[in-house]
Structure formats: C-alpha cells, structure tokens
Amino acid sequence: MLIPLTLLVAFGGAVLFSAAGGSMQPYAASHLIRFAVFLVAASVIAIFPRDLVKFLTYPAYVGVLLLLLAVEVMGAIGGGSQRWLNLGPVVLQPSELMKPVIVLVLARFYDTLPAGMIGSWRALIPAALLVGMPMGLVLMQPDLGTALAIGFxxxxxxxxxxxxxxxxxxxxxxxxxAAPLAFFFGLKEYQQRRVFTFLDPESDPLGAGYHITQSKIAIGSGGISGKGFNEGSQSHLQYLPEPHTDFVFATMAEEWGLIGGVFVLVAFALILRWGIGVARTSQDRFSQLLGFGMVATIFFYVAVNLMMVMGLAPVVGIPLPFMSHGGSSMMTNMICIGVLMMINRWNREAPRRFLG
Structure with a gap:
C-alpha cells in the first residue's frame, strides 16, 4: 500500500508544482511536508491496541460533536461558510474529523449490539441519531459535501x-x-445553482457553468499523453479555477493526459484493494466494520471528486485525496490509512495471541 500511496503523493506534488507556475511554493512543498507529518501520525495510530481504541470511541465522538457545536458558536467564517475553529497556531475543521469518527462509533455500537437485535429498531434508531446529529450540524455551516461524506x-x-x-x-x-423539498427549501441559492449547472453547464458557460466547462476543456485537451509537464495552458493562464484543490485532476489530465489519469486510477485501486483486503481478513466484528468504513470514506472522496471534475456530479467542494492541496483532506485520509494499518497489525497478531 505504501508504494502506490507514496507515488500518488509524489505525483500530486509534481502537479501542484506545475499549478504554481513551476514553483515548490506555495503548494507542492507544504503538500509533501503534510504527507510526511501525517504519515508519522498514521504510524502512531497503527500501534494503538484494540482495547484502547474501543475505550476511546465514545469520548472521541462526543469531543468532535462538541467541536462542531463550538463552530456554530464561535467558528471562523471563510468563503461564506462557518466551518473552522481558530485555535491560535492551528485552524481546525472539526467536520473533517467526524468522517472517520462516525465510522469508529458505529463500528463500536454494532460490535456491542447482540446479533439477535440487528433486525430490530434498536439497531436503527440509535445509529440514525449518531449519524444525524453531526450531519445536521455540518449542514448548518453549510457544507453539503462533508455532510454527505459522513452519511455515506x-x-x-x-x-x-x-x-x-x-x-x-x-x-x-x-x-x-424528500429530494425536491430539500432542494427548494433546504439548499442555499448557490447550492441550487450548482445542481442546475450540473444538469446544463452550457446554459451559463461564463457564469455558474464556468468551473465545470473549463475542467472538461482541460481534461479533453490532454489527449492520450498530455501537453507535457508544466505546459498546461488552462491552469497557467488561470482559466481553470482552483487548479490546486478541487480541480487538481483536471490540471493533471491536461499535462499528463489519459496515461496520467490511468496511473491515478490504478494507484487508488491498489490502495482501496489493500484496504478491502484488510477489512475482509479481520477476525472480529469491530475490526471488520471499522475497516470497511474507512475504505468507504476514502472511496467517497475519490469517486465524488472524479465525477465532479468530469461533469458527472454537481460541484460540492470535495478534494482529491493525496493529490489536492489542503491539510484537512490529507489529515482525514491519512487517519483512515492509519486505522487500516492498525487493523492490519491486529490481524497479523491475532494468530499469535490465539496460539499463546
């Protein structure tokens, strides 16, 4: 897993180098540094014992839920949304932490639920409340993409x-x-415009449809082998919005073409395949649920971002894992990787504990 992961991050660094006009600053250098820092953090997570993780599950959920409440009270506002907590030298986005934590708390809940109750309301109502509370708080920020990730x-x-x-x-x-009611009465005006743009981006190519139109142009113009490293006109001439975050795949595809796109897809497939293998070989219910949930979280990021930049889904601000510039995305996905490494260690140690 570490080989395709490292190659993917390094490739992302090269794309961010190009997105900055051929400079390591401000994107590529910080991207690589964050990966190194969070790889160490993932390695620390990997040594956690199972009993400690189970003990910390509900306190972690309550703690992140309180942070989400704090965002509503005193959160920093940026880009029209209130999603961040300014903690001095650190700016924290608690909704990102909730993505792996919701998987953790549900895995713990179903691990302790007797098998005979799995078809009763006791298996549904408490779990729905555990998911619904953070989703509601995140929707208030508003952040539809993250709320959907938590729900998924x-x-x-x-x-x-x-x-x-x-x-x-x-x-x-x-x-x-409920979708039509939610669309007309629950979504903000800019979120409604994103849906209309997704359905007909050519109706306003210089306005609401500009992002996705330029993304398609960048991806299509790359052809089979691309225009060449650091030769992308869409990003360098600033036609492509957010070339270093949400639309980093379009930046890559313009310069590296179909070959680069296949490399990215194969790298993600290898990482996800490894994660599924870790979950499937888990020897207890808690580890299995936790593993599949972490794989699903990474998959949601990848699938939604790639669909978004190709016009197959509305633009919801989901970055591409391990390639987009951004500390919050890197943190969340490296936590998922660290948890899968932890479960993998549990799986390796299980036979030795049994024989002993």
Whole structure:
C-alpha cells in the first residue's frame, strides 16, 4: 500500500508544482511536508491496541460533536461558510474529523449490539441519531459535501453490519420523495445553482457553468499523453479555477493526459484493494466494520471528486485525496490509512495471541 500511496503523493506534488507556475511554493512543498507529518501520525495510530481504541470511541465522538457545536458558536467564517475553529497556531475543521469518527462509533455500537437485535429498531434508531446529529450540524455551516461524506460512511457501516436491505430501500424511496423539498427549501441559492449547472453547464458557460466547462476543456485537451509537464495552458493562464484543490485532476489530465489519469486510477485501486483486503481478513466484528468504513470514506472522496471534475456530479467542494492541496483532506485520509494499518497489525497478531 505504501508504494502506490507514496507515488500518488509524489505525483500530486509534481502537479501542484506545475499549478504554481513551476514553483515548490506555495503548494507542492507544504503538500509533501503534510504527507510526511501525517504519515508519522498514521504510524502512531497503527500501534494503538484494540482495547484502547474501543475505550476511546465514545469520548472521541462526543469531543468532535462538541467541536462542531463550538463552530456554530464561535467558528471562523471563510468563503461564506462557518466551518473552522481558530485555535491560535492551528485552524481546525472539526467536520473533517467526524468522517472517520462516525465510522469508529458505529463500528463500536454494532460490535456491542447482540446479533439477535440487528433486525430490530434498536439497531436503527440509535445509529440514525449518531449519524444525524453531526450531519445536521455540518449542514448548518453549510457544507453539503462533508455532510454527505459522513452519511455515506455511516450507511456503509450499517449495511456491512447486516441491517435489513428493506430499510435501505425504504430510506432510498423516502429520500427520492424528500429530494425536491430539500432542494427548494433546504439548499442555499448557490447550492441550487450548482445542481442546475450540473444538469446544463452550457446554459451559463461564463457564469455558474464556468468551473465545470473549463475542467472538461482541460481534461479533453490532454489527449492520450498530455501537453507535457508544466505546459498546461488552462491552469497557467488561470482559466481553470482552483487548479490546486478541487480541480487538481483536471490540471493533471491536461499535462499528463489519459496515461496520467490511468496511473491515478490504478494507484487508488491498489490502495482501496489493500484496504478491502484488510477489512475482509479481520477476525472480529469491530475490526471488520471499522475497516470497511474507512475504505468507504476514502472511496467517497475519490469517486465524488472524479465525477465532479468530469461533469458527472454537481460541484460540492470535495478534494482529491493525496493529490489536492489542503491539510484537512490529507489529515482525514491519512487517519483512515492509519486505522487500516492498525487493523492490519491486529490481524497479523491475532494468530499469535490465539496460539499463546
């Protein structure tokens, strides 16, 4: 896993170098430094014992939930959203921490729930509350993308835990009925514009549809082998908005073409395949649910970002893991990697504990 991960981060550093016009500052250098720091943090997470993780689960959930409440009271405002806590030298986005924490708390909840109750309301209502409270607080910021990520991670854990499929079908049907009401009465005006732009980006190519139109141009103009390293006109001439964060894949595709795109997809496939393998070989319920949930969190980032930059999903501000510039995204995804490394260590040690 570390080989494709390191190659992906290094490739991301090269793309960010180009996005800055051929300079390590301000994107590439900080990107590589953050990876090194969070790789150390992931290695520390990997040595945590199972009993300690279980003990800390509910305190961690309550702590992050309180941080989300603090954001509503005293959070810093940026870009029209109130998502950050200014803690002196550190600016923290608690909603990012909730993505792995929601997986952790649901894994712990279903680990302690008797198997005979998995089809009863006791398996659904408490879990729905655990997911619903942080989602509601994040939607108030407003941050639809992160709220969906929290909900997706929670839903995957609930599915793997064995909740009846009919509940998911009922939930999907209710969601389809509620979607129009949520669109007209729940979304902000700019969020509604993003949906309209997704459906018809050519209707306003110089306004609301500008981002996705320029992204498609950048990806398409790369062809098979791309225009060449540091030769991307869309990003260098500032036609492509956010070439170092949300649209870093478009920046890459213009310069490296289809070959670069396939490399990125293969690297992510290897990382996710390793994570699925770790989860599947887990020998206890808690580890298995935790592993699949962490893989789902990384997958959500990758799938939504790639769909977004290619016009297959509305723009929701989800960065591409390990390639986009940004500390919050790197932190969340490296926490997921660290937890999977931890579960992998538990799996290796299990036979020795059994034989002993």
């Amino acid at each position: 991670g929670g839903a995957v854990v609930m599915l793997i835990a064995g909740l009846p499929m009919r509940w998911f079908m009922i939930g999907g049907a209710l969601g389809a009925v």
